Amino acid sequence: MIWEAVIQPFADFGFMRRALLGCIAVSLGATPVGVFLMLRRMSLTGDAMAHAILPGAAVGFLVAGLSLGAMTIGGLIAGMAVALLSGLVTRVTALREDASLAAFYLISLALGVLIVSTRGSNVDLMHVLFGTVLALNDAALILLCSIASISVLILAVLFRPLVLECADPQFLRSVSRLSAVTHFTFLSLVVLNLVGGFHALGTLMAVGIMILPAAAARFWANSIGGLIFVAIAVAFLSSLSGLLLSYHYSLPSGPAIILVAGIVYAVSLVLGPAGGLIAQVLPRRPLQN
Amino acid sequence: MSAQKSLRLLLVGAGARLIGAVIVVAALWAGFYWATSTPGAL
16 A cells, blocks of 8 residues: 555656656755745745746747756856846845845746747746656756755855854854855855756746745754754655655646645644744743752 | 954864765765666656
């Protein structure tokens, strides 16, 4: 029974194994980045950046069709350009960062959809917006695993400065020259992981696997190491369950994965011991001497 | 504020974190081998 429901799809079908590995790679790379985005109160920035990569990927599509390399390079350039331009607008004008990011991402989304629609079909547009996790080839898997490997190694090296920048950026600036390097490297990691996630889950869903597990983990752990561990576990579980639901009930895989992560988030919101609804309602233990 | 302080900030505990990261990366690439080389219907 369990074999047929859980193991057999992956034992029998290569596309399911590839989809699972792609999701694991995205979970390993993007989810810890999502934890730091959440801790820096930049969750919506991730969403904005996910939309911002669309016109670049669309230009790559216009030039070379559904080419992995062209769409990746286009997405990276567009994502970095929007990150830098919105930062520049914030510094030289009266507009605040959230408004400038929102303006850029809305323009990017409209431009991206327009470019894809002029050249491609609705199927191409759906591929770009919602990804094709069940059709990942070797090249796409190598890209996803490489992005995950780079992210994990960079996060291991920059862990302390990143934690300090979340907790007290002024202190980091006062004791070290690493603040600007850390910030720029972190933004690069956000863009890189969104571009990777975009191939598997599409531009609209990529940010889901980044933010939802991080938000759910917030209700189960208090330390940053604990948050990252729980968030990756939630992302794994959501990926596995979403793929199996998609396989057994013929559901679109990307939305199924993100919806399972959403259900885990909703359950955590109610049951989570670290600030969940029930934990807030239950009387706290009195202080003991 | 000095380069030495920045370096110390980076290096404290970095060895253990890097070893953990290398293990995770190795497991991921082992997964890649499993996913792409195991025979299956499709």
